[in-house]
Amino acid sequence: MFKNRVLVTGIGTGIIIGAILLQVMNVRPSAPKTSGIALEEMDPQKLKEETSKYYQVFEKNVKMYTQAELDAAIQKKVKEEADKQATAKPQDQAKATPATASSKIVMYVQPNLDATTVADLLFRAGVIADRKAFVTELDKQGGNTKIQVGYHEFDGVMSMPAVVTNLITAQ
Structure with missing residues (x-):
């Protein structure tokens, strides 16, 4: 029937040996427990x-x-x-501004801060009301590179020229 009888005999023998090995593995007891306690217990x-x-x-x-x-x-x-x-209501922001107008604000300017970062710090502290106006005023006075490092005192909301002068003069 088949011309290659040796090939067919080899495949058949391999299948028989594989089935015997599979049965031997199933009969063998399970591997010994390493931890001493079974997971089911x-x-x-x-x-x-x-x-x-x-x-x-x-x-x-x-x-x-x-x-x-x-x-x-x-x-x-x-x-x-x-x-x-x-x-947020603009009225809430307007109410917060007069309260900070009478207070003294001390701010520390770190080395290598640019004008926009200082403007953001001043805005968050309530010293200035407009960041862009502060940056343009600082440009007018040529203070972008002259901002002094250290502590600066501000008396609440101040005018832009007064804030710029405070920042560029050494104290």
């Missing part, structure tokens, strides 16, 4: 302790986030906070 707390030696173990109800999901959630929160600040 451990209570859940002990099992958790043993696995936490080699793996990170989390409760089943704890939600795990991927890096992409975490980044998306953070961006969503940042956007929500920005929207809240943008929709």
